[in-house]
Amino acid sequence: MNRLTVSPSPHVHSGDSVKKNMYGVIIALVPALAASLYYFGLGAAIVTITAVVSCVFFEWAIQKYLLKNDSTIMDGSAALTGLLLAFNMPSNLPIWIIIIGSLVAIGIGKMSFGGLGNNPFNPALVGRVFLLISFPVQMTLWPKPIVSQAHYLDAETGATPLSVMKEGLANGETVSTMMSKIPSYTELFFGNSGGSAGEIAAAALLIGLIFMLIRKIITWHIPVAVIGSIAVFTGILHLVNPEVYAGPLFHLLTGGVMLGAIFMATDYVSSPMANKGMIIYGIGIGVITVVIRVFGAYPEGVSFAILIMNGFVPLIDKYVKPKRFGEVVKTAKA
Amino acid sequence: MLKTFSLGGVHPAENKFSAGQKIEVLPVPEQVSVPIAQHIGAPSEPVVAKGDEVKVGQLIAKSTGFVSANIHSPVSGKVFKIDDIIDASGYKRKAIIIKTEGDEWDESIDRSEDLITEITATPEEIITKVGEAGIVGLGGATFPAHVKLSVPPGKTCEVLILNGVECEPYLTADHQLMMEKGDEIMVGTQILMKALKVDKAIIGIENNKPDAIKHMSELAGKYPGITIQPLKVQYPQGGEKQLIDACIGRQIPSGKLPIEVGAVVQNVGTTLAVYEAVQKNKPLFERVVTVTGKSVSKPSNFLARVGTPLNQLIDAAGGLPEDTGKVIGGGPMMGKALSSTEVPITKGSSGILIMPDEMAKRGKTEACIRCSKCVSVCPMGLSPYLLMTVSDKAIWDRAEEEKIMDCIECGSCSFTCPANRPLLDYIRLGKGKVGQIMRSRTK
Numbered sequence: 001m002n003r004l005t006v007s008p009s010p011h012v013h014s015g016d017s018v019k020k021n022m023y024g025v026i027i028a029l030v031p032a033l034a035a036s037l038y039y040f041g042l043g044a045a046i047v048t049i050t051a052v053v054s055c056v057f058f059e060w061a062i063q064k065y066l067l068k069n070d071s072t073i074m075d076g077s078a079a080l081t082g083l084l085l086a087f088n089m090p091s092n093l094p095i096w097i098i099i100i101g102s103l104v105a106i107g108i109g110k111m112s113f114g115g116l117g118n119n120p121f122n123p124a125l126v127g128r129v130f131l132l133i134s135f136p137v138q139m140t141l142w143p144k145p146i147v148s149q150a151h152y153l154d155a156e157t158g159a160t161p162l163s164v165m166k167e168g169l170a171n172g173e174t175v176s177t178m179m180s181k182i183p184s185y186t187e188l189f190f191g192n193s194g195g196s197a198g199e200i201a202a203a204a205l206l207i208g209l210i211f212m213l214i215r216k217i218i219t220w221h222i223p224v225a226v227i228g229s230i231a232v233f234t235g236i237l238h239l240v241n242p243e244v245y246a247g248p249l250f251h252l253l254t255g256g257v258m259l260g261a262i263f264m265a266t267d268y269v270s271s272p273m274a275n276k277g278m279i280i281y282g283i284g285i286g287v288i289t290v291v292i293r294v295f296g297a298y299p300e301g302v303s304f305a306i307l308i309m310n311g312f313v314p315l316i317d318k319y320v321k322p323k324r325f326g327e328v329v330k331t332a333k334a
Numbered sequence: 335m336l337k338t339f340s341l342g343g344v345h346p347a348e349n350k351f352s353a354g355q356k357i358e359v360l361p362v363p364e365q366v367s368v369p370i371a372q373h374i375g376a377p378s379e380p381v382v383a384k385g386d387e388v389k390v391g392q393l394i395a396k397s398t399g400f401v402s403a404n405i406h407s408p409v410s411g412k413v414f415k416i417d418d419i420i421d422a423s424g425y426k427r428k429a430i431i432i433k434t435e436g437d438e439w440d441e442s443i444d445r446s447e448d449l450i451t452e453i454t455a456t457p458e459e460i461i462t463k464v465g466e467a468g469i470v471g472l473g474g475a476t477f478p479a480h481v482k483l484s485v486p487p488g489k490t491c492e493v494l495i496l497n498g499v500e501c502e503p504y505l506t507a508d509h510q511l512m513m514e515k516g517d518e519i520m521v522g523t524q525i526l527m528k529a530l531k532v533d534k535a536i537i538g539i540e541n542n543k544p545d546a547i548k549h550m551s552e553l554a555g556k557y558p559g560i561t562i563q564p565l566k567v568q569y570p571q572g573g574e575k576q577l578i579d580a581c582i583g584r585q586i587p588s589g590k591l592p593i594e595v596g597a598v599v600q601n602v603g604t605t606l607a608v609y610e611a612v613q614k615n616k617p618l619f620e621r622v623v624t625v626t627g628k629s630v631s632k633p634s635n636f637l638a639r640v641g642t643p644l645n646q647l648i649d650a651a652g653g654l655p656e657d658t659g660k661v662i663g664g665g666p667m668m669g670k671a672l673s674s675t676e677v678p679i680t681k682g683s684s685g686i687l688i689m690p691d692e693m694a695k696r697g698k699t700e701a702c703i704r705c706s707k708c709v710s711v712c713p714m715g716l717s718p719y720l721l722m723t724v725s726d727k728a729i730w731d732r733a734e735e736e737k738i739m740d741c742i743e744c745g746s747c748s749f750t751c752p753a754n755r756p757l758l759d760y761i762r763l764g765k766g767k768v769g770q771i772m773r774s775r776t777k
Contacts (some may be wrong), residue, residue, distance in 0.1 A: 004659070004660055004672065004673060005691075006424065006660075007671055007693040008660075008671075008758065008759050008762065009668050009669055009670065009743075009745050010666060010667045010748050011662055011669065011689065011693075012503070012693070013697060013748075016750060016752040017752050018753050020752065021703070027386070077703075086511075115701065117703045117753075118701070219710065229450050268704050269703055272706075272720065273709050273717060274709060274717070278706075311360040321708075321717065321736075322709050322715045323715050323719060324587040324588070324714065324715035325341055325579075325583075325588075325715045326587040326740075
């Protein structure tokens with residue numbers, strides 16, 4: 001007879017794995033990738049492939065030559081970082097800038113902290129914000145959708161709805177006149193507007209959200225808290241003065257709110273552990289985003305908001321505990 | 335919406351291969367080894383010596399305290415020796431070894447099949463009888479039953495909750511008992527109600543056993559005060575705290591007992607034992623054991639005498655499969671992996687699960703990705719990832735602060751972890767250490 005294995009319980013496992021979760025998120029990003037390829041064509045393809053390949057390459061190279069530990073590139077997390085990084089860049093970004101962004105994302109954002117599971121900040125956003133600050137011109141030239149399908153570096157560019165609104169309001173225009181200069185809500189919902197490669201199509205991102213919720217990859221808490229708090233905050237501002245502050249739908253459908261709320265803020269490693277903590281974190285992201293967009297210098301603030309709240313996660317985890325069994329004491333009737 | 339408990343929970347593959355298999359009486363073994371420590375609390379003290387003749391049901395080791403239990407001979411024959419044997423814990427423990435001769439039962443035991451519904455014993459007599467009969471929690475926890483029935487002064491029991499959940503995958507012993515011994519369980523319930531002086535009892539059954547729910551509901555019509563509560567399938571619903579929460583919506587505060595919320599919980603198997611002890615004068619020396627597994631040729635439910643070696647049950651279920659990699663006493667979530675098939679079954683043996691080799695090994699442990707799935711499945715609302723870290727780093731005060739002692743060791747966290755982290759292993763380590771520190775403080 002074989003020798004019997006003796007180990008402590010439990011003796012069965014759900015079969016869930018890190019790999020399944022990472023590839024699950026990648027699958028959830030497929031609709032957004034399809035939208036990106038449809039609107040930005042060649043440029044989107046080049047940016048995506050470059051970012052994914054270089055992120056995986058840098059992770060492999062750092063583990064092999066610097067850390068000298070087992071390679072984890074097959075777990076899908078590096079590819080996911082690459083994909084998210086690509087989604088956060090304009091589709092006409094030169095290859096060399098993408099490679100620098102990937103190196104910063106993987107090298108500084110992830111591996112310098114010890115690799116998967118240890119990075120306090122979302123690596124893809126570390127890469128993106130580094131590029132935004134270092135290459136502000138290249139990072140804010142936005143190819144026009146559909147017309148730039150067959151173009152890469154030579155794509156015709158234009159402003160994003162957010163920058164149109166920001167500039168207009170700064171020049172003393174009203175919200176209603178500016179709204180006529182940007183795509184309709186329906187067009188915004190399906191992604192027919194300027195912006196980063198993967199952030200434009202709210203519809204595609206929401207399909208990804210539903211997929212992740214069904215597969216239990218993430219819970220609803222963070223996306224709902226981010227989207228809800230942005231809607232409420234901008235809604236209040238809009239009610240106060242509809243000609244100075246754009247409405248909630250405008251804010252939700254433009255820029256990186258959907259991509260950020262669904263895919264960036266929900267990054268396992270850099271988000272809180274308890275449901276209540278997730279809601280606090282999500283509201284923080286929503287509020288900071290609106291403050292930057294409405295009162296700050298940048299037209300867009302999602303990436304900054306997420307990175308700032310990433311910094312609060314250890315604090316949130318320390319003070320916000322999950323609801324404990326028996327906490328609400330319902331004792332026997334006397 | 336079916337009721338269930340409020341926090342966490344998982345749903346492992348049920349694999350109830352032996353469901354619907356009639357309870358088969360296992361032949362009396364040639365020799366039994368009866369450990370003297372088969373319950374929570376103080377080990378019993380043998381009252382027989384080498385060479386003594388014993389009958390079935392005769393007291394062979396007596397309880398040594400309030401939280402302890404009597405042990406009765408499961409066979410008739412001669413005491414061969416009292417010696418250390420390897421039991422299910424993997425350690426050497428004292429056991430009374432008896433060589434069987436015939437099957438002569440103590441005369442006072444009523445061996446007829448007649449159902450006796452009239453309860454003549456007073457509450458005090460019932461509790462004494464349950465204690466004398468050596469009845470312990472048969473769901474696996476083996477806590478002496480008479481202790482739970484003795485409601486401490488100042489507390490009142492409002493409701494008796496019976497555990498017919500059998501939330502452990504694979505196991506079917508309680509399910510089959512409810513199907514075959516429903517009436518006896520009902521009378522046992524009424525005996526327990528009388529002892530606890532309550533007029534309400536709830537039997538919780540998960541809805542993966544629709545036949546048991548139907549059967550027990552039909553029977554409950556004949557017995558006043560008993561209701562059947564169908565429950566949504568969710569592990570660990572059979573945990574005492576979770577079951578009370580699911581049935582009556584009350585949560586026991588940290589570190590307290592069920593009586594704090596006016597409830598007492600007993601397993602259905604225990605209830606049957608109570609019936610037999612009070613109405614038939616039969617002490618606890620046999621029980622229903624499920625023998626099952628993916629490669630087991632004849633998954634079965636056996637009525638077996640305590641002290642029977644596992645391999646006799648396994649042989650009766652078609653023998654140990656070729657591909658066996660692990661033998662578990664109990665279910666896959668909370669059962670104990672055994673080092674040998676020679677160990678005897680005890681009062682707490684609800685099942686024997688035989689796992690093929692490919693399922694016996696754990697997956698490779700990876701880095702924690704902070705997915706928070708362990709937090710969301712924990713039925714006690716703890717943070718397993720954090721408890722593992724503080725236990726690993728020996729930060730015991732933090733472990734205590736994070737309520738490590740609330741952990742019921744259900745294993746939902748380790749079961750769920752995508753990175754295959756041995757969360758519960760570390761939490762157990764931490765619990766042991768923190769428990770020790772807490773006890774030394776009260777001294």
